[in-house]
Amino acid sequence: MRRKQNNKAVRDFKERSLITHYNSKSPISEQYRTIRSNIQFSSVDNEYRTIMVTSSGPGEGKSTTAANLAVTFAQQGKRVLFIDADLRKPTAHYTFRVSNAQGLTNVLTKQIPLGEAHRTTEIEGLHILPSGPVPPNPAELLGSRMMKEITKEASEEFDVILFDTPPLLAVTDGQILANLCDGVVLVVGSQKTENEAALKSKELLEAAKAKLLGVVLNRKKMKEGNYYYYYGS
Ligand SMILES: Nc1ncnc2c1ncn2[C@@H]1O[C@H](COP(=O)(O)OP(=O)(O)OP(=O)(O)O)[C@@H](O)[C@H]1O
Ligand SMILES: [Mg+2]
Numbered sequence: 001m002r003r004k005q006n007n008k009a010v011r012d013f014k015e016r017s018l019i020t021h022y023n024s025k026s027p028i029s030e031q032y033r034t035i036r037s038n039i040q041f042s043s044v045d046n047e048y049r050t051i052m053v054t055s056s057g058p059g060e061g062k063s064t065t066a067a068n069l070a071v072t073f074a075q076q077g078k079r080v081l082f083i084d085a086d087l088r089k090p091t092a093h094y095t096f097r098v099s100n101a102q103g104l105t106n107v108l109t110k111q112i113p114l115g116e117a118h119r120t121t122e123i124e125g126l127h128i129l130p131s132g133p134v135p136p137n138p139a140e141l142l143g144s145r146m147m148k149e150i151t152k153e154a155s156e157e158f159d160v161i162l163f164d165t166p167p168l169l170a171v172t173d174g175q176i177l178a179n180l181c182d183g184v185v186l187v188v189g190s191q192k193t194e195n196e197a198a199l200k201s202k203e204l205l206e207a208a209k210a211k212l213l214g215v216v217l218n219r220k221k222m223k224e225g226n227y228y229y230y231y232g233s
Contacts, residue, residue, distance in 0.1 A: 018095060020071040021123060029072070035065075035216060036072045039183070042213050048183040049155050051213070052085070052163035054174045056197035060189035061218035063091045066164040069185075074126035078159040081118060083129045085163045085177055087138035090131030092164060096121045103132025107150055108141045114153050127158070138166075143176045151180055168201045178210035185213055190220040 020029045039048060053066035063086070070082040083104060084092035093100035098119050107117045107129070118129040135141055154161045163181060168174040178184050184205055188198055198215075205212050 018067060018071060020068040020075070024075065029068075032065075032068045032072045035185070035214070036069060036076070039069075039185070039213055042183070046182070046211075048211075048213065049159065050151055050161045050163070050181040051183045051185060052165050052174070052177050052181045053185045053187060054165045054168050054178070054201075055187040055189065056169045056194075056201040057167045057189075058089075058170065060167075061187050061216075062086075062167075063095065063164050065185070065187050065216055065218060066162050067092065067095050070126055070160075070162045071123055073160045073162070074123050078125060079157070080126045081129060081154050081158040081161045082126065083154070083161060083163045084131040085142060085173070086166045087131050087134055087141065087173065088166045088171065090134065090164075092128055093130040096128045096130075098128060098130055100130045100132065103130035104150075105132035105135050105141065107132070108144060108146050109135075110146065114150055115157075139172050139176060142173050148180060168204055169197060175204050175208040175210075178205050178208040181210070183211045183213040186215045187218050188215055189218050 019026060020032050023029060039051065042048060053062050053069065055062045067082065070080050074080045082092060082096070084090045085104060087105065090100065090103075093103070096119075098121070102112060102117055104117070106112050107114050114129070117132075118127045120126075121128055141147065151161065163177055165174045165177055186198070186201060186205070202212065
């Protein structure tokens with residue numbers, strides 16, 4: 001019975017691409033750990049506790065990167081909170097299989113306290129705050145004083161807080177959050193992001209006085225046996 005349940009859990013996670021959880025030894029999981037290490041190397045002088053993951057356009061892999069990064073931080077024994085701040089197209093509740101009836105938007109509108117809104121996941125140490133019901137005014141909510149307070153409160157309870165966000169060039173939400181977070185990871189979809197779009201995103205982040213920690217090149221096709229396939233480029 002237990003074995004059957006375990007198999008189902010593995011299948012569910014596979015469907016949502018949480019490779020770092022169902023196959024932590026794969027070369028791809030190793031690449032996510034490399035990103036985690038690079039963030040930690042950047043943290044030598046400044047502590048980067050609140051980190052957002054974004055991209056120029058839609059579908060470049062923000063949510064996949066953010067969720068897998070959250071898993072690798074938790075696997076290292078950190079207390080991690082994953083916040084779905086993509087209030088336009090939230091997906092974290094699907095990825096982590098939790099209800100989205102209550103989440104960030106309920107905390108932002110003071111309907112429930114943060115401590116009651118975030119949930120545990122199957123992954124030890126990893127908590128998730130889903131988006132909650134999609135509001136008509138995401139940018140306004142994310143730019144509110146309450147958002148700052150939530151981030152501060154979360155920083156007292158968790159070692160790392162990862163935010164998933166909407167695309168930078170589409171709406172202002174990402175820029176607003178970038179100003180609030182200690183650091184930003186920019187996902188660039190291989191052969192998808194135009195150079196111009198990536199540069200424009202960099203400009204927007206600079207304008208928001210954000211700290212760009214690095215760029216993740218996603219969906220890069222690599223041949224097996226390639227040195228970089230195993231060790232990360
Ligand atoms: N490295 C990858 N390899 C294979 N599939 C991937 C990879 N990264 C993302 N995907 C898949 O591409 C799709 C889009 O990825 P994801 O949802 O992470 O992008 P996103 O930037 O969050 O999109 P949106 O802008 O809609 O929020 C998903 O189906 C995801 O499983
Ligand atoms: Mg997404």
